[in-house]
Amino acid sequence: MKKIRYIALVVLLIYMKINYGQLSMDWKHQSVGYVIEGYTSNNEFDYVWYEESNITQGVHINIIAAEKIPVFIEQNNNYICFNTFTSPDGGFEFIIKVEVNINNTGYYTIYDDNSTFSVLWENSADAFPNLGSYDLKVKIYNPLKATLIYREYEIKVIPKSDKLFKDNFGNSLRLWKGNNYGNNIPVIFSEGFDAYDTNPQQMYYYAASDLISCMRDNGFDIFLLDNKYGTQDIRKNATGFMTAVRYISELYDNTLVIAGGVSMGGVIARYALAKAADIGNPLPVYTFISIDSPQQGAVISETL
Numbered sequence: 001m002k003k004i005r006y007i008a009l010v011v012l013l014i015y016m017k018i019n020y021g022q023l024s025m026d027w028k029h030q031s032v033g034y035v036i037e038g039y040t041s042n043n044e045f046d047y048v049w050y051e052e053s054n055i056t057q058g059v060h061i062n063i064i065a066a067e068k069i070p071v072f073i074e075q076n077n078n079y080i081c082f083n084t085f086t087s088p089d090g091g092f093e094f095i096i097k098v099e100v101n102i103n104n105t106g107y108y109t110i111y112d113d114n115s116t117f118s119v120l121w122e123n124s125a126d127a128f129p130n131l132g133s134y135d136l137k138v139k140i141y142n143p144l145k146a147t148l149i150y151r152e153y154e155i156k157v158i159p160k161s162d163k164l165f166k167d168n169f170g171n172s173l174r175l176w177k178g179n180n181y182g183n184n185i186p187v188i189f190s191e192g193f194d195a196y197d198t199n200p201q202q203m204y205y206y207a208a209s210d211l212i213s214c215m216r217d218n219g220f221d222i223f224l225l226d227n228k229y230g231t232q233d234i235r236k237n238a239t240g241f242m243t244a245v246r247y248i249s250e251l252y253d254n255t256l257v258i259a260g261g262v263s264m265g266g267v268i269a270r271y272a273l274a275k276a277a278d279i280g281n282p283l284p285v286y287t288f289i290s291i292d293s294p295q296q297g298a299v300i301s302e303t304l
Contacts, residue, residue: 266293
């Protein structure tokens with residue numbers, strides 16, 4: 001019996017990865033039950049950037065964490081998935097039913113079927129049609145304990161992005177175009193310290209929405225970079241940033257771009273500029289922007 005269950009679980013996980021992957025090529029975790037550690041290359045020639053045709057945003061919310069968290073989604077461009085994953089290949093406990101309540105308008109069922117570690121909310125984009133904030137309450141039914149799990153989230157809806165770019169290591173760039181189509185100036189921002197990989201580009205857009213809206217209104221294209229591995233040496237993330245800058249410059253006919261970062265992302269961008277200059281191949285950047293970044297370096301304990 002255990003062998004049969006194991007085979008069924010493997011088939012289920014393979015099915016979810018294939019089909020969820022087809023829905024979105026850019027799944028990000030905004031609440032996690034585990035941390036993925038990995039490394040990218042320190043050699044910029046190992047990186048290959050490309051444009052994805054499917055730009056739909058995928059959002060994983062791990063229901064094990066009980067705290068109320070903000071969840072950032074793009075308007076008319078998202079899929080939300082509730083899960084109990086404690087590893088890339090397995091979950092903590094099963095789900096048999098999920099009910100949601102938006103802005104206290106009453107609960108309705110989005111899933112009521114076989115036991116699963118992962119429930120896809122297929123029409124989540126329709127449930128949050130307008131820009132702004134929503135209150136989301138969720139009831140999750142657990143067959144093993146015959147109990148309910150109650151969760152609450154703050155849904156933050158931002159404008160839909162225009163393009164998605166990825167590299168062969170899993171780093172990604174989201175583009176929000178400015179209003180001067182065909183003659184915009186590209187701006188590339190690196191994300192900050194993100195150990196759990198739960199701060200997607202949409203979070204940074206929301207946090208800096210006034211600044212980004214102003215820049216878009218004045219003819220700037222905004223590229224936000226998400227690093228696949230937030231726990232690795234920031235010098236390797238700086239190498240990824242270098243390749244992203246060169247790639248975007250080439251897309252804009254080798255124009256000079258504006259580059260920078262938020263918090264630790266400012267250090268990443270500054271190191272990338274210094275390294276490129278040191279090896280005799282400066283980045284095609286004419287302006288550096290640092291937002292809330294340490295300019296004398298940051299002191300972080302080795303444990304952290």
